[in-house]
Amino acid sequence: MKNKRALFAVPYVGWMTLFVVVPIIMVVIYAFATAEGGVTLENFSSMGTYASVFTRSFWLALLATLICLLIGYPAAYFISREGPRFQRLAMMLIMLPMWMNFLLRTYSWMSVLENNGLLNQLFRNIGLISLYNGIAGLFGRAPVDHFQMIGTPGAVVLGMVYNYLPFMILPIYSVIEKMDRSLLEAAQDLGAGSARVFRKVILPLSLPGVLSGVTMVFVPSVSTFAISRLLGGGTQMMLGDLIEQQFLGGAYNPHLGAAISLVMMVIVVVCMVVMNHFGEGEEQAVML
């Protein structure tokens, strides 16, 4: 062995081989195989029935990513401009929810959004629902006793944004925070007002952070199944749920499940490559 230090990599390489490479190969084999062991493309051709699930998954994940970006970028920008003490505090507050279990957090959103949940109770108590009924009555609509929140696409997107927002803020924050202040001074010195400094210097230089933030939100969003299950109330089936059903649910068909996984993986990879191309020349921000 040329480099003795290469030995240190052995545990990691072994781990990766066993738990990443081998499973992917198995997914590929399963996707092209029949239950009897033959080779087939039927798993892919039958996937058309699930087009709506694909569309919904990518649409909701895209929406969640966009909202995360719209909230996360200004937040990261604002935090990075404050003093070091504020920055540390803000970072801790952003990380804090992540110290709690993901499922627990999502369950608590359930109890907030349910038909008899915290929010609806609040609306009822402050008379918002009666008010709505009063107005709706004028237009001849039937009265309601709650607002439907859980089980809507909105609830699913909310759950995604809530869970993945830190992954958008952190990379953007760290890029802006590390940006050389003298670059901003140089731009000002050359006559640029603050809007122009932002547009021509800060924004382009923070793109690598944006790209990795987008990746870190989009990828888990598109494949999530817990959020859509809990907050979508079974009506908002996403790819994650569909795949899970093929392996654990009543629709047991691991071959179809593997094929769906494979297609999803390919689409995500293609998306990332296209995005990477966007940020060409900048440091490779998107981790594949």
Next chain:
Amino acid sequence: MLRLRCGDIKIMEKERGRIMSKKLISLADCCVAFDGELVLDHINLYFNDSEFLTLLGPSGCGKTTTLRIIGGFLTPTSGEVLFDGVRINDIPPNQRQVNTVFQRYALFPHLNVFENVAFGLRVPKTETVEGRKKKVKIPEEEIRQRVLEMLEVVSLKGFENRRITELSGGQQQRVAIARALVNRPKVLLLDEPLGALDLRLRKDMQSELKRIQQQLGITFIYVTHDQEEALAMSDTIVVMDQGRIQQIGTPEDIYNEPKNAFVADFIGESNILDGVMHEDFVVEFFNRKFKCLDKGFGPMEPVDVVIRPEDVDIVPPEKGQLRGTVTSVTFKGVHYDTIVDFKGFKWLIQTTDYHPEGETIGIILNPDDIHIMHKSEYSGMFGDYSSYSEEYDELEDVSLLEEDGEGGDEE
């Protein structure tokens, strides 16, 4: 009060000449305090049109702070900044007719050379046309022409499509200068622009900068801690220490007529002795009276006497006014650095003749080799070469510190 000597008339004329040319920027009684600590202490300074002025001083002396005030990145705690007689304290950097070459260039890494230089030109300018304010853009053709022209001035023709990361330090330096100059500022601020370059390149860039300044005829305000650089390039040098101006003058003035021990020590090498001024043109040190060219001191006033190492004439011991023993010799190429012990006080003498360690030599001091300065807070701190080698080590430490920039000066 006034010390007059042979050079004085000339110096006064020069000084008057400086006063008579047009004042472009003035700092009036400027103070800057960070966390209650005074970084600039009542600075009064003006900058003339078309002048190459250098702010010179050690790390943390306030020179970069002064530059940042002029650039608009820092508002003085008190005092006024005037541009063409107009107060500009509250004018932001982007509205000042001043451009800066930053210490580490601060080139935009996401833009190529052309776009870096064009950055300032692409900013729409607000112009008042018939009483109405209008945003005016420079046409693309003119931008292209001006950028290419400026790249030619800094000898970077053909580099316009290069990425910044593909350039060497010296080339990046030139891009930074072109980027600032293309906007045709009235004043160019340069913050230790050659600090990151190696010695050879630094020398080349020094003459290059001087050439550009003369070619364009604009004011350069240059910050450095390198006294050789300051002497070589400047029309006027402002020596600073501890947030205060120690001396303002031409390079010749500063070198030949240092105002206090700090300036004498910082600019070149100096032997600084305690002396007593007996009367005009007579000073006593080492219990011996010497003729000098200085006058106007009080009777028997204690003074600092400066003797430059290259001014001392070595003669056989019997012919010398003073006798001393050589304690160390270092070959420096052009000359020998010879340390000579005179009654316990060690001098540095630079001579082209070799005198071995242990030899007893005599020296003769001519009246114009002796420079008299009033006592100051710096008296006794500099000018003794008893620990010469250690001093060299210290110097190296200082230059290492400089690498980190002036930490104290930054916000």
